[in-house]
Amino acid sequence: MVSKTQETQLNRLENQVDNGGGGAWEYLCLVRMLKVRRSEKVLKYGLSILNDPKKRSALGPEEWTLYEQVAIAAMDCQCLDVAKDCIKVLQKKFPESKRVGRLNGMLLEAKGSWAEAEKAYSSLLEDNPLDQVIHKRRVSMSKAQGNISGAIELLNKYLEIFMADHEAWRELAEIYASLQMYKQAAFCYEELILSQPTVPLYHLAYADVLYTLGGLENLQTAKKYYASTIDLTGGKNTRALFGICLCTSAIAQVSKGRNKEDKESPELHSLAATALEKDYKQRASDKLGLLTSALRSLKT
Amino acid sequence: MAEDLVLDTAIRDWVLIPLSVVMVLIGILRYFVSKLMRSSQVPDPKIVKEGQVIVRARNLRAAANFIPPKSFLSRRVYFSNEENGLLFVPKGQTQNAQAQMFSDPNMAMDMMKKNLSMIIPQTLTFAWVNFFFSGFVAAKIPFPLTQRFRSMLQNGIDLSTVDVSYVSSRSWYFLNLFGLRGLFSLILGEENATDDTQRMMQMSGFGFDPSKSLGAEKDGLDIVQHEWALPKFEHRAEAVLKKLIR
Numbered sequence: 001m002v003s004k005t006q007e008t009q010l011n012r013l014e015n016q017v018d019n020g021g022g023g024a025w026e027y028l029c030l031v032r033m034l035k036v037r038r039s040e041k042v043l044k045y046g047l048s049i050l051n052d053p054k055k056r057s058a059l060g061p062e063e064w065t066l067y068e069q070v071a072i073a074a075m076d077c078q079c080l081d082v083a084k085d086c087i088k089v090l091q092k093k094f095p096e097s098k099r100v101g102r103l104n105g106m107l108l109e110a111k112g113s114w115a116e117a118e119k120a121y122s123s124l125l126e127d128n129p130l131d132q133v134i135h136k137r138r139v140s141m142s143k144a145q146g147n148i149s150g151a152i153e154l155l156n157k158y159l160e161i162f163m164a165d166h167e168a169w170r171e172l173a174e175i176y177a178s179l180q181m182y183k184q185a186a187f188c189y190e191e192l193i194l195s196q197p198t199v200p201l202y203h204l205a206y207a208d209v210l211y212t213l214g215g216l217e218n219l220q221t222a223k224k225y226y227a228s229t230i231d232l233t234g235g236k237n238t239r240a241l242f243g244i245c246l247c248t249s250a251i252a253q254v255s256k257g258r259n260k261e262d263k264e265s266p267e268l269h270s271l272a273a274t275a276l277e278k279d280y281k282q283r284a285s286d287k288l289g290l291l292t293s294a295l296r297s298l299k300t
Numbered sequence: 301m302a303e304d305l306v307l308d309t310a311i312r313d314w315v316l317i318p319l320s321v322v323m324v325l326i327g328i329l330r331y332f333v334s335k336l337m338r339s340s341q342v343p344d345p346k347i348v349k350e351g352q353v354i355v356r357a358r359n360l361r362a363a364a365n366f367i368p369p370k371s372f373l374s375r376r377v378y379f380s381n382e383e384n385g386l387l388f389v390p391k392g393q394t395q396n397a398q399a400q401m402f403s404d405p406n407m408a409m410d411m412m413k414k415n416l417s418m419i420i421p422q423t424l425t426f427a428w429v430n431f432f433f434s435g436f437v438a439a440k441i442p443f444p445l446t447q448r449f450r451s452m453l454q455n456g457i458d459l460s461t462v463d464v465s466y467v468s469s470r471s472w473y474f475l476n477l478f479g480l481r482g483l484f485s486l487i488l489g490e491e492n493a494t495d496d497t498q499r500m501m502q503m504s505g506f507g508f509d510p511s512k513s514l515g516a517e518k519d520g521l522d523i524v525q526h527e528w529a530l531p532k533f534e535h536r537a538e539a540v541l542k543k544l545i546r
Contacts, residue, residue, distance in 0.1 A: 130348055161345065164355035190367045195356075197363040221368055224530040227537035228366075235537075235544040244537075268534060271541040278545060 006034055014038075017045060024049060025059070032069055039076035046070035047082070064090060071103055075110040083107055098124060102134060109141055117141060132162060139171070148175060166195045173205070182213045200232035200240075207243055216254050223247040227268065235275055244272040249298040305466060307437060315438055315469055319429065323476045326421050327484050334417045350514065357517040365529040372526045380518045426473065430455075433469035441465045 013027040024045040031038055046066055049055045056063055071086035087107060090100050101124050108117035118141065121134050128134075135158045142151040155172050162168065173188035189206035196202065207225035210218045226243035233240070248269040273295050280288045357379055364372050437457060445453075445464045453467040 130345055161349045162352050163349075164352045164359070187371070190371050191356075193366050194363045195359045197366045221530070224534055228530060228533035230537040231533050231540055235540045268538050268541075271538055271545065274545050275541050 006030075010034065010036065014041065017041075028066065028069060032065070037076070039073040042069060042073035043077055043079065043082070046073065050086075064093060068099065068103065072106070075106055078110070080107070080110060083110065098128065098131070102131075102137070105134075106137065109137070109144075114141060114145055130161075132158075132165070135162075136168070143175075148179060151175060164195070166192055169195075177205075177209060182209050185209050186213065198232065200229045200237065203229045203232065204237065204240055204243075207240070211243065211247060211250070214250075216251065219247055219251050219254065223251065223268075230272075238276065238279060241272045241276045241279075244268060245276070245295060245298055305437065305440070305462075307440065311436070311438060315433055316472060319433070319469065319472060320476055320480075323425065323473075323480060324483065326425060327480060328487070330417060330421050331484070334414075354513055354517055357521060361517075361520055361524055364524050365527050368530075369526050369528055376521055376524075380521055422477070426470075429469055429473045436468070437462070437466045438469040438472055439467055441467055 010027075010030055013023055013030060016022075017024050017027050018041075028042060028046060028049075031042055046069060049059070050063075050066065050070060059066060067086045067090050071083045071090070074080070074083035074086065084107065087100065087103050090097075090103065094100055101120065105117050105120040105124065108120060118138070121138055121141075124134050125131065135154070139151050139154045139158065142148075142154060152172070152175060155168060155175070159165070159168055159172065169188050169191045173185045173192065176182070176185035176188060186206065186209045189202055189209060192199075192202040193206060203225045207222045207229065210222035210225065223244060226240045226247060229237055229240040230244070235241075276291060276295070277288065280291050360372075360375055360379070434455065435457070441453075443465070447464060450464050453464065453471040454462065455468050455470050457466070457468055
């Protein structure tokens with residue numbers, strides 16, 4: 001997760017570099033550190049540095065990291081010959097390197113020759129069975145080939161060893177949600193909430209999954225998690241506000257005869273509705289009519 | 301008795317400063333040598349897995365109140381289950397870990413290498429200090445000390461009437477040994493091999509680490525009482541929204 005200050009700094013540098021000011025190298029370093037995906041810009045500015053021999057020598061030993069970064073960006077933009085050139089340079093400099101081997105595997109992946117890439121990755125894994133990046137590349141390869149169940153299997157095996165990797169849990173949760181295996185997705189989101197309890201995104205996603213699962217208990221839990229998202233984001237998250245309204249009406253429908261409502265629910269619902277209306281009035285006043293009619297239909 | 305000894309400034313020029321300079325240089329040399337000698341250590345999958353299990357269990361303990369009670373309970377059973385729980389280590393295995401660590405040739409070699417690179421320069425420098433710089437008062441410590449420190453700080457000086465604040469160069473050597481660590485982390489960056497004291501602390505706690513911390517996590521997990529924090533959040537969300545609407 002990128003913090004707000006880092007995001008503003010990144011945008012500022014991006015603007016500066018786009019408009020012709022200097023600072024390309026700092027931009028590239030920041031992108032690399034934050035692991036953001038800005039492949040086109042990285043490719044453009046990275047190549048401009050690398051093709052200029054004066055600037056290249058000014059980098060010193062960082063030159064090779066830049067080659068690696070540009071190679072990956074080129075593969076992302078499908079400029080495979082640029083990537084191949086960069087990898088060739090790196091291979092000349094570091095002939096027996098595992099990192100270069102990994103880049104070679106990624107190039108094969110980008111070209112679409114899945115079997116060869118799989119062979120390259122397995123041989124790298126034999127040397128070092130605990131390389132996290134290669135495991136993740138295999139998972140993304142299965143996903144790219146459309147073999148989602150294979151991706152799930154590989155990801156589960158990866159998570160058996162590396163259980164503390166929350167990025168992997170997040171990927172698994174999204175895969176399960178896309179396959180509508182909501183119970184498993186809920187489990188993954190719980191893991192995410194456990195490792196990072198103050199990130200509202202996970203609360204929101206968990207609440208969505210619970211709401212989709214349905215059933216009175218899940219709906220009540222979902223409402224609680226929407227409430228926690230509102231708390232964590234200071235009431236600004238529109239989706240959570242909608243979630244509260246939907247949950248309340250769904251609970252009312254499910255428990256029609258039984259008056260098991262808890263004490264706070266009516267207030268929360270009306271508060272959420274009012275907050276939504278206020279927000280829409282500010283930001284999208286033409287849609288306010290739609291909103292009010294939708295909310296009214298929910299109440300009935 | 302309580303007179304002030306006047307120490308020759310030549311002592312400062314020819315003893316204190318060269319000694320510090322030599323120690324800094326030896327530290328830098330040791331850093332580079334250890335970098336050369338360091339073999340890339342292939343991490344053992346079991347140890348990595350145990351480390352990750354511990355992190356996950358710790359997260360569970362820390363944020364237990366954020367997930368619904370049923371999920372917490374099922375996870376707790378998963379971790380501390382008697383037969384195949386992740387944290388459960390049968391009694392026989394605990395001893396094994398330590399014995400295995402010492403008999404494992406790779407790890408023993410590694411530890412020996414690290415120890416050597418630490419011990420040899422220290423011993424040599426200490427001998428050199430003793431040989432060349434003994435028998436005279438090197439410095440005066442600015443605060444008064446009790447008599448018990450006399451044997452430690454005044455090795456070369458055989459007069460028992462000299463105030464304990466006047467120390468020999470051996471104590472200057474020890475002062476530098478522990479004090480230059482900060483300087484090294486400035487010059488050499490974070491990971492330098494001169495963290496002797498840290499290394500010594502690590503060595504004593506090495507062998508037991510995996511299995512003991514697993515047991516500790518298991519106990520900690522058993523103790524945790526789950527108190528679901530989410531209902532509170534509904535109230536808080538209301539308060540937030542009320543403030544927002546106003």
